[in-house]
Amino acid sequence: MLSFLRKDPTKKLQKSYEAILEKAMLAQRSGDIKTYSLLTEEAEKVRAQIEAIQAEQVQH
Template sequence: MFSWLRKNPSKKLQKDYEATLEKAMHAQRRGDIKTYSLLTEQAEKIRAEIDAASSTSA
């Protein structure tokens, strides 16, 4: 009945994923390749969580 009140965790993960990719892009443009690679790795982990959450709910 109140399912519309529950937050969708995949939306938060998607926001985190996009923000991390944007930070990685800016790091790459600054020439900070080490930070870029760390942020890209972090974004890949978030993407895996999103995929796991979507496969569980589907």
């Protein structure tokens, strides 16, 4: 009924995902490939969470 008042649960995760990817890009540019790999992996986990939430929303 008042679904427009609910906060989007993916909004916070999306910002986190983008921040992690930016850190990963900066690590890659500085030549720190190990940190780049770790941050990319972390970003992929966040992206998977976002996709799971979105899939759940579609089902309802």
